[in-house]
Amino acid sequence: MTMFFQVAIDGLLTGMVYALVASGLSLIWGVMDVLNFAHGEFLMLGMYVSYWLGFLINFDPLISWIASGVFCFLLGILTYKLIIHHCLLGPPLSALLATFGLSMILKNFALNRFSPNYRLLTGTLLDGKRTLIGNIVLPMPQLITSIFALVVVFIIYYVIKRTRLGWAIQATAMDKEAAELMGINTERIFLLVFGLGGLCVGVAGGLLPSYLAVHPEVGGLFGLIAFVCVAMGGFGSIPGALLAALLIGLVEALGGFYIAPVFKYVVVFGLYLLVVMLKPKGLFGW
Amino acid sequence: MPLLEVCEISKKFGSLVANSKISFKVEEGNIVGLIGPNGAGKTTLFNCITGIYKPSEGKVFFDGSDITNLPPYKVARLGAVRTFQIVHSLKEMSVFDNVLIGAYLRERNTEKAREMANQCIDICYLTKIKNTRAGDLAIGHKKRLELARALATSPKLLMLDECMAGLTSTEVNESVSLIKSLKKKGITFLIVEHIMEAIMPIADKVVVLNGGLKIAEDHPEVVVHQESVIEAYLGQKYSKKFQLAAKGRNI
Amino acid sequence: MIKENTKKQDLLWYVLIVVLLLVPFIPQVAANSFTQHVFILILLYASMSQAWNIIGGYCGQVSFGHSVFFGIGAYGAGMAVVKFGITPWPGIIIGSLLAMVVAVLISYPCFKLKGHYFAIATFAIVEIFNRLFMVWYWVNGALGLDYPMVKTGWTNFVWYRTKIPYYYGALILFTTIFSIVRFIERNRFGYYLRAVREDQETAEATGINSTFIKLSAMALSAFLASFCGAFFVQYNFRVDPPMVMSLQVSMVFVLVTILGGAGTLFGPLLGALILIPLQEYTRVLWGGLGRGTDLMLFGFLIVLIMVRQPKGIMGLINEYLNYRKTRKIISAQPEINS
Numbered sequence: 001m002t003m004f005f006q007v008a009i010d011g012l013l014t015g016m017v018y019a020l021v022a023s024g025l026s027l028i029w030g031v032m033d034v035l036n037f038a039h040g041e042f043l044m045l046g047m048y049v050s051y052w053l054g055f056l057i058n059f060d061p062l063i064s065w066i067a068s069g070v071f072c073f074l075l076g077i078l079t080y081k082l083i084i085h086h087c088l089l090g091p092p093l094s095a096l097l098a099t100f101g102l103s104m105i106l107k108n109f110a111l112n113r114f115s116p117n118y119r120l121l122t123g124t125l126l127d128g129k130r131t132l133i134g135n136i137v138l139p140m141p142q143l144i145t146s147i148f149a150l151v152v153v154f155i156i157y158y159v160i161k162r163t164r165l166g167w168a169i170q171a172t173a174m175d176k177e178a179a180e181l182m183g184i185n186t187e188r189i190f191l192l193v194f195g196l197g198g199l200c201v202g203v204a205g206g207l208l209p210s211y212l213a214v215h216p217e218v219g220g221l222f223g224l225i226a227f228v229c230v231a232m233g234g235f236g237s238i239p240g241a242l243l244a245a246l247l248i249g250l251v252e253a254l255g256g257f258y259i260a261p262v263f264k265y266v267v268v269f270g271l272y273l274l275v276v277m278l279k280p281k282g283l284f285g286w
Numbered sequence: 287m288p289l290l291e292v293c294e295i296s297k298k299f300g301s302l303v304a305n306s307k308i309s310f311k312v313e314e315g316n317i318v319g320l321i322g323p324n325g326a327g328k329t330t331l332f333n334c335i336t337g338i339y340k341p342s343e344g345k346v347f348f349d350g351s352d353i354t355n356l357p358p359y360k361v362a363r364l365g366a367v368r369t370f371q372i373v374h375s376l377k378e379m380s381v382f383d384n385v386l387i388g389a390y391l392r393e394r395n396t397e398k399a400r401e402m403a404n405q406c407i408d409i410c411y412l413t414k415i416k417n418t419r420a421g422d423l424a425i426g427h428k429k430r431l432e433l434a435r436a437l438a439t440s441p442k443l444l445m446l447d448e449c450m451a452g453l454t455s456t457e458v459n460e461s462v463s464l465i466k467s468l469k470k471k472g473i474t475f476l477i478v479e480h481i482m483e484a485i486m487p488i489a490d491k492v493v494v495l496n497g498g499l500k501i502a503e504d505h506p507e508v509v510v511h512q513e514s515v516i517e518a519y520l521g522q523k524y525s526k527k528f529q530l531a532a533k534g535r536n537i
Numbered sequence: 538m539i540k541e542n543t544k545k546q547d548l549l550w551y552v553l554i555v556v557l558l559l560v561p562f563i564p565q566v567a568a569n570s571f572t573q574h575v576f577i578l579i580l581l582y583a584s585m586s587q588a589w590n591i592i593g594g595y596c597g598q599v600s601f602g603h604s605v606f607f608g609i610g611a612y613g614a615g616m617a618v619v620k621f622g623i624t625p626w627p628g629i630i631i632g633s634l635l636a637m638v639v640a641v642l643i644s645y646p647c648f649k650l651k652g653h654y655f656a657i658a659t660f661a662i663v664e665i666f667n668r669l670f671m672v673w674y675w676v677n678g679a680l681g682l683d684y685p686m687v688k689t690g691w692t693n694f695v696w697y698r699t700k701i702p703y704y705y706g707a708l709i710l711f712t713t714i715f716s717i718v719r720f721i722e723r724n725r726f727g728y729y730l731r732a733v734r735e736d737q738e739t740a741e742a743t744g745i746n747s748t749f750i751k752l753s754a755m756a757l758s759a760f761l762a763s764f765c766g767a768f769f770v771q772y773n774f775r776v777d778p779p780m781v782m783s784l785q786v787s788m789v790f791v792l793v794t795i796l797g798g799a800g801t802l803f804g805p806l807l808g809a810l811i812l813i814p815l816q817e818y819t820r821v822l823w824g825g826l827g828r829g830t831d832l833m834l835f836g837f838l839i840v841l842i843m844v845r846q847p848k849g850i851m852g853l854i855n856e857y858l859n860y861r862k863t864r865k866i867i868s869a870q871p872e873i874n875s
Binding site: 029033035082083086087090091092093094095096097098100101102103104105107108109111112115116220224227228231260262263265266269270272273276277280281282 | 599650651653654656658665672792828832833836839840841844
Binding site: 336338357358359360362363367368369370374375376377378379383386387388390391394396399435436439 | 723724725728729731732734735736738739740741742743744745746747
């Protein structure tokens with residue numbers, strides 16, 4: 001039984017990180033109906049920023065998440081300005097394919113500059129620390145990162161539901177033209193939303209290198225899982241994405257442990273297919 | 287035997303009753319108008335007949351067979367073809383290709399289908415803009431294209447959902463004469479329309495809906511005298527005008 | 538006007554076939570096996586993308602799952618040769634039929650999903666198949682299948698010393714798939730595919746069974762994609778899951794078509810003509826600049842096309858033709874006035 005709880009807790013901790021990555025994606029999808037294929041690569045670059053800060057000038061991930069957050073925020077803004085903005089008028093999937101091109105550029109840039117080696121940041125503040133609850137081991141790096149991720153998700157959700165800016169974002173998502181007539185600068189909202197999407201993934205990326213090795217391919221799987229979380233949670237719904245992410249983290253860990261590690265993603269993607277077959281618009285979709 | 291028979295059709299969306307026990311018949315070769323104020327349930331009824339919605343209760347018979355719950359394409363294959371209130375043209379295709387798609391329903395052979403499409407295009411006065419992209423058309427042309435595509439399927443019953451809304455009065459007159467000439471060829475019509483000047487003179491019968499209920503069904507001239515109809519829909523002013531005009535014609 | 542266009546297209550098509558038949562006789566090609574390799578890849582990629590074009594371009598259902606069908610075809614041929622030690626042909630046929638069945642089984646539920654939901658579902662399917670093949674002992678899992686030495690010739694569809702027969706094999710594949718699409722494009726099925734793409738509700742109201750149309754397009758597309766997979770493995774002498782069944786491979790189908798122009802007959806060929814030489818030659822020439830340079834360039838090209846001309850190269854060509862036409866009209870005008 002202890003084993004079960006241990007695995008489940010590990011899964012939930014991973015799920016919280018997925019939630020942060022997914023809510024950035026969900027925000028973009030919900031407001032612009034654009035799927036950012038390069039989302040995972042944003043995460044990868046965010047991780048590299050944090051890694052190099054740690055490696056070269058000994059910044060701890062607990063600090064350098066700020067830098068990678070800002071970095072990914074700017075990356076998001078740049079992506080919007082240079083690519084997405086031009087794709088919004090095109091056919092429905094052109095933004096998806098354009099960001100796929102971007103993901104190829106970013107991934108191969110990392111490969112070219114940083115080599116395919118796996119890099120792990122050692123000697124961080126939390127390195128090797130752990131706490132115990134009963135018999136369950138909670139490694140500090142994972143715990144802090146996950147709690148942090150959850151907090152950021154809640155902040156983003158609060159901003160969207162409770163602030164003036166959030167209302168403007170919601171209005172833009174519901175009806176762009178009507179929002180414009182109400183005096184909302186939708187262009188700026190889009191820009192900001194893409195930046196915020198980047199920020200979410202950047203913060204996650206900044207914290208991860210303390211326990212997860214960085215390499216150019218690391219973003220691919222994260223990106224795919226984030227897609228699945230968002231689609232499973234429902235169009236642009238952050239609570240939906242959060243629930244789906246926790247569920248996926250849990251299923252991934254339990255499936256990997258009780259069935260076989262190689263099957264864990266089969267279970268995850270199978271679960272996703274099952275959910276969308278039953279509810280084509282996701283858990284919280286409308 | 288009527289061509290189309292609607293028996294006690296009801297459609298509920300949750301607690302909202304859009305259609306309640308509506309029955310009427312459309313005889314072959316007639317033009318039947320389906321009128322009523324906004325929100326009366328006309329389009330819902332259309333959707334129930336053509337299989338886009340499944341009615342909560344009741345049955346629809348077309349040409350002797352039960353078409354309740356049939357999917358839309360089967361209803362169309364039987365010969366009951368509709369147009370949409372909000373035009374759905376196949377944007378990236380030319381006007382000709384749009385009509386050709388209709389023609390392919392009855393004719394697999396490409397050459398013959400092309401011939402048929404050309405005929406329908408001529409009938410609907412679209413010859414000049416045959417090669418234009420459907421997405422680039424003006425609204426009047428789009429509505430006529432809808433009609434041409436439906437016509438190309440050689441239907442027995444054409445169901446037009448507000449095919450004249452938003453047209454100029456010249457265009458309305460063109461459409462009216464087009465419908466009249468098609469009626470002569472033996473096509474039956476069920477028409478949802480808001481423009482009374484257009485529908486009243488050509489309809490053999492009108493069915494009036496209000497709040498999901500059928501409140502009248504008779505000749506147009508009889509219907510406008512019915513108090514319930516005047517109250518619900520026409521408004522006293524237009525009704526009087528119509529009566530006067532009718533009197534004038536009689537004298 | 539439509540007739541005129543088809544005539545022009547016919548002429549272009551027959552000239553193209555003749556030119557492609559003669560390519561191996563060009564001295565530069567005959568002498569250089571790398572050039573032959575590039576030509577074979579162009580034909581293969583054009584065929585793959587054309588197979589995808591049926592469902593993705595003409596019918597508008599952007600599937601990212603085609604590497605599954607490609608992979609099933611590849612494994613069909615590979616299993617016949619490696620595990621059963623026979624000619625690949627029965628494997629190719631069985632593989633292709635199997636791909637068709639799988640296509641129908643997985644698409645039927647997926648067609649309920651729209652837009653991005655459909656795209657993500659197909660991503661998930663590719664990942665599931667990839668991981669299952671990775672651990673499937675019967676097909677050698679992640680190790681993949683390596684071809685033994687076999688007798689060369691058309692029975693085994695294997696040659697070691699020369700690539701010319703492969704070229705003609707690819708040309709047969711190419712001609713077959715393109716002819717099928719050419720036929721479809723001009724007949725009822727092709728028009729129905731486009732009708733479903735443009736507006737499903739209208740298509741249904743006009744008597745088209747859109748589910749049936751989509752499923753048959755998917756089945757045909759998967760069947761042809763699977764043949765391409767079989768060709769690939771016969772040419773490559775090796776197959777493993779990431780090589781044939783991954784998101785990367787799926788993307789190739791989509792990108793080549795979109796780059797050239799989705800829903801057009803020559804789009805896939807144009808896309809392959811530009812992408813493959815670019816990819817192969819940059820790999821050779823810029824290898825010194827470090828890993829991934831070629832793919833960075835590839836990515837950049839995709840971004841550029843999507844931003845500048847989402848209708849692909851065919852879109853550019855049509856724009857140019859229209860421009861010339863309008864210029865003709867404008868230049869003709871003063872003469873009328875004077």
